[in-house]
Amino acid sequence: MTSPFASMLEGLTRQRGVRASLVVSERDGVIVDASVRFGQDGDRVAALAAAMYRKARLSSRAARLGAVSFLQLDAERGRICAAGGAGDLVIVVVTDPSANVGLLRMEMLKTLERLA
Amino acid sequence: MSDDISRWSDELARDPSSLVFLQLGEALRRRGQLEVALKIAMRGLDRHARNVEAHDLVARIAVDRRDFARAFDEWETVLRIDPRNVGAMKGLGYVAFHQGRIEDAEHYLTKAAAGGAGPEVRSALETLRRSALDGGAAPIPMPAPNAPSSASDPQYLFADVLPDEDQTALLLDPSGLVMAGVYLDADGNDVSSEIGARLSGISDEVRRSTRHLDIGAWKAITFETHAAVVAMAPTADDHLIVLAASRATPLGLLRRLLDRCAALAADWIAGAGDRR
Numbered sequence: 001m002t003s004p005f006a007s008m009l010e011g012l013t014r015q016r017g018v019r020a021s022l023v024v025s026e027r028d029g030v031i032v033d034a035s036v037r038f039g040q041d042g043d044r045v046a047a048l049a050a051a052m053y054r055k056a057r058l059s060s061r062a063a064r065l066g067a068v069s070f071l072q073l074d075a076e077r078g079r080i081c082a083a084g085g086a087g088d089l090v091i092v093v094v095t096d097p098s099a100n101v102g103l104l105r106m107e108m109l110k111t112l113e114r115l116a
Numbered sequence: 117m118s119d120d121i122s123r124w125s126d127e128l129a130r131d132p133s134s135l136v137f138l139q140l141g142e143a144l145r146r147r148g149q150l151e152v153a154l155k156i157a158m159r160g161l162d163r164h165a166r167n168v169e170a171h172d173l174v175a176r177i178a179v180d181r182r183d184f185a186r187a188f189d190e191w192e193t194v195l196r197i198d199p200r201n202v203g204a205m206k207g208l209g210y211v212a213f214h215q216g217r218i219e220d221a222e223h224y225l226t227k228a229a230a231g232g233a234g235p236e237v238r239s240a241l242e243t244l245r246r247s248a249l250d251g252g253a254a255p256i257p258m259p260a261p262n263a264p265s266s267a268s269d270p271q272y273l274f275a276d277v278l279p280d281e282d283q284t285a286l287l288l289d290p291s292g293l294v295m296a297g298v299y300l301d302a303d304g305n306d307v308s309s310e311i312g313a314r315l316s317g318i319s320d321e322v323r324r325s326t327r328h329l330d331i332g333a334w335k336a337i338t339f340e341t342h343a344a345v346v347a348m349a350p351t352a353d354d355h356l357i358v359l360a361a362s363r364a365t366p367l368g369l370l371r372r373l374l375d376r377c378a379a380l381a382a383d384w385i386a387g388a389g390d391r392r
Contacts, residue, residue, distance in 0.1 A: 066342025076332025
């Protein structure tokens with residue numbers, strides 16, 4: 001059976017440099033749905049990204065900055081992007097350093113709107 | 117200083133109409149307790165609305181809080197009460213300069229110089245005029261109204277790198293304690309410690325994530341909220357630099373500012389090591 005998120009996630013994973021895209025529950029880090037290329041551990045990505053996003057949300061609340069809509073982690077050999085703010089679900093994407101983050105950000109925020 | 121503050125606090129508690137709030141507010145400002153200083157000054161101002169020293173105190177606290185609009189209003193009030201007040205002219209010149217209103221800055225500094233301000237004002241004025249002739253290329257040493265308290269205060273470490281009021285930065289040590297910089301929320305409350313504690317938690321998560329996902333060392337994390345964009349990066353000795361700016365700030369500019377703050381912080385940490 002295909003989940004309602006499958007086509008959205010496949011659309012994200014087709015973007016250049018994307019290794020994995022997932023819909024994750026921020027509260028417990030569990031995968032709701034995922035489109036993951038060979039070699040990526042979806043459960044681990046989901047848990048880590050959800051924890052990171054939750055920390056960002058809590059610190060943003062402490063600073064009275066409002067809800068976190070997009071988060072981007074840049075590392076030497078890859079990136080993790082997460083979009084959320086509409087309930088418990090967070091869209092997470094893992095990319096190569098070469099991925100076009102601007103385009104990806106736009107697609108993720110659009111996807112999030114459709115989830116809401 | 118602590119004894120004086122206790123004594124002045126007691127005196128003010130005994131007699132709320134006492135002018136000792138001026139000394140107490142100034143002492144608290146110099147210690148960096150800006151929110152308390154502002155409360156004391158505002159309560160004093162409620163009872164002494166035409167006291168120029170009270171307005172001047174509020175203006176100087178506002179400058180320390182980088183609330184230049186408020187500082188400008190207070191010094192304008194001082195000039196309405198006392199049109200020959202040189203300190204207010206100097207303060208208005210300083211604020212106008214920081215707001216990029218160079219002609220206004222020249223106007224107020226000219227008035228201050230004519231009114232008998234010190235040589236530092238005349239020198240700043242000459243440089244300001246030369247710079248205008250050169251097309252604004254030369255840096256201008258502007259006399260700050262609060263220079264004695266801010267020159268060596270780590271709270272102001274990033275003040276020169278972050279000229280806009282809506283930009284703020286913190287340097288956190290590996291345990292999340294604030295080493296330098298300040299973080300004020302929308303109401304002007306100092307929330308540096310709380311932010312430090314929360315954000316140091318994010319860097320722990322980031323380290324775990326990058327290690328487990330084998331994507332190398334992390335270079336930066338950026339997140340967008342309804343009100344701001346926040347960027348963080350590791351710097352020397354496992355310290356963390358945190359920068360926040362308004363949503364209107366382009367992300368490219370944010371990253372450049374983050375790099376500059378990180379370089380400044382690394383130099384400062386190295387200097388702190390040398391001083392130890």
